[in-house]
Amino acid sequence: MATFTPRTRFLSHLYRPRLHHRIYQVRNVPPIHRSQHTHTHAPPEPIRLKLPPTLSLFIAASGLIYYAATLHISPQPKNLNPQTFTAYTLTSKTPVATSPPSHTAIFSLRPEHPPGQQLPFTEGILSVQVKQPQLQIARSYTPLPSNPGEEKDGTLRFLVKLEPGGEVTRYLFSLGLQDKVFLRGPMVEYTFPPVGEVDKTLFIAGGTGVAPALQLAANSLTPETEIFWAVRSRAETEGAMAEEVEDLVRKTGGKVSVKVFVDAEGGIGIQDVERGMEGGKVAVVVSGPEGFIKRVAGEKTWREGREEQGKLGGVVRKVLEKRGGEVRVFKL
Numbered sequence: 001m002a003t004f005t006p007r008t009r010f011l012s013h014l015y016r017p018r019l020h021h022r023i024y025q026v027r028n029v030p031p032i033h034r035s036q037h038t039h040t041h042a043p044p045e046p047i048r049l050k051l052p053p054t055l056s057l058f059i060a061a062s063g064l065i066y067y068a069a070t071l072h073i074s075p076q077p078k079n080l081n082p083q084t085f086t087a088y089t090l091t092s093k094t095p096v097a098t099s100p101p102s103h104t105a106i107f108s109l110r111p112e113h114p115p116g117q118q119l120p121f122t123e124g125i126l127s128v129q130v131k132q133p134q135l136q137i138a139r140s141y142t143p144l145p146s147n148p149g150e151e152k153d154g155t156l157r158f159l160v161k162l163e164p165g166g167e168v169t170r171y172l173f174s175l176g177l178q179d180k181v182f183l184r185g186p187m188v189e190y191t192f193p194p195v196g197e198v199d200k201t202l203f204i205a206g207g208t209g210v211a212p213a214l215q216l217a218a219n220s221l222t223p224e225t226e227i228f229w230a231v232r233s234r235a236e237t238e239g240a241m242a243e244e245v246e247d248l249v250r251k252t253g254g255k256v257s258v259k260v261f262v263d264a265e266g267g268i269g270i271q272d273v274e275r276g277m278e279g280g281k282v283a284v285v286v287s288g289p290e291g292f293i294k295r296v297a298g299e300k301t302w303r304e305g306r307e308e309q310g311k312l313g314g315v316v317r318k319v320l321e322k323r324g325g326e327v328r329v330f331k332l
């Protein structure tokens, strides 16, 4: 019998009570949601009003005074927080591969003000929202594990894939070095199990879904983490990302292993997952595009505007049906 634990996301360090519901509220803020692709920006027919010049001047002056007053009343926040957007500076943008050119890059963002506190990386997998200022929408991204020295200045690094028609990724890729970016967060997307509850985490990641896998591998207290990383082309795993993965494996001293599966070479098979799920009490975490999550562990569902874990399906279910037993599964 499969124990399928529908755990949810929360801002534990900020809101202790009603953790589960808090998550969904944050997640369901319409402009932030990953699955919300209903951005129709067709401008309405312009309505031209003829106002006397003195009235126009008065309205313009009032607007300016209001703007200045608002800026004065609500100064820019200095620390990253889930309610308001905090200014960061883009300090580097490294394509994952240059040959062939890749549509995925690592963005480094340094806070304008030194951070007053560290992010609670040891609590769970964190995400941070990036604002697209013209459209006033935001999307979530998962910070990669920090590089030495970056922890102190609060630099956050993100692995981002350019979506050709995507609003926030096109905006991010259009930015130049030293441009400002506004971030809000963190949100806890998955809480690490307490020590002793899990012997091994099998993280099955598709594409940029490897970012939360690396974050978990760097911070969770589980004795062993095995990452299965499925990619369309091997180039996605080379260059900057190869360094990223090698660094992490070295730093964690054998606790973490990463296996790459290229779609064209067969991808992740049922035998791979079956083998990955061996090793005592195993937690399976799945992250990636919707279709990938569905194929690996069944699709996530929506109820009353909230995203839920849905039934266990896909390859993980097949493994359980074949060999029996229990497994904890979480779909990011």
Ligand SMILES: Cc1cc2nc3c(=O)[nH]c(=O)nc-3n(C[C@H](O)[C@H](O)[C@H](O)COP(=O)(O)OP(=O)(O)OC[C@H]3O[C@@H](n4cnc5c(N)ncnc54)[C@H](O)[C@@H]3O)c2cc1C
Pocket: 034, 036, 037, 038, 039, 127, 139, 140, 141, 142, 143, 158, 159, 160, 161, 163, 164, 165, 166, 167, 168, 169, 170, 189, 208, 211, 212
């Ligand atoms: C917790 C969390 C963590 C994440 N971490 C990462 C991360 O680390 N790295 C990463 O790259 N991504 C991550 N994502 C995904 C990310 O939040 C965005 O969803 C992704 O970058 C696309 O955003 P966008 O605004 O560029 O695209 P969107 O504007 O949302 O569009 C996405 C796709 O849908 C298409 N589309 C848009 N509107 C329509 C429409 N009306 N009809 C048909 N198609 C449409 C676009 O062409 C595009 O291909 C994460 C998501 C979540 C929820």
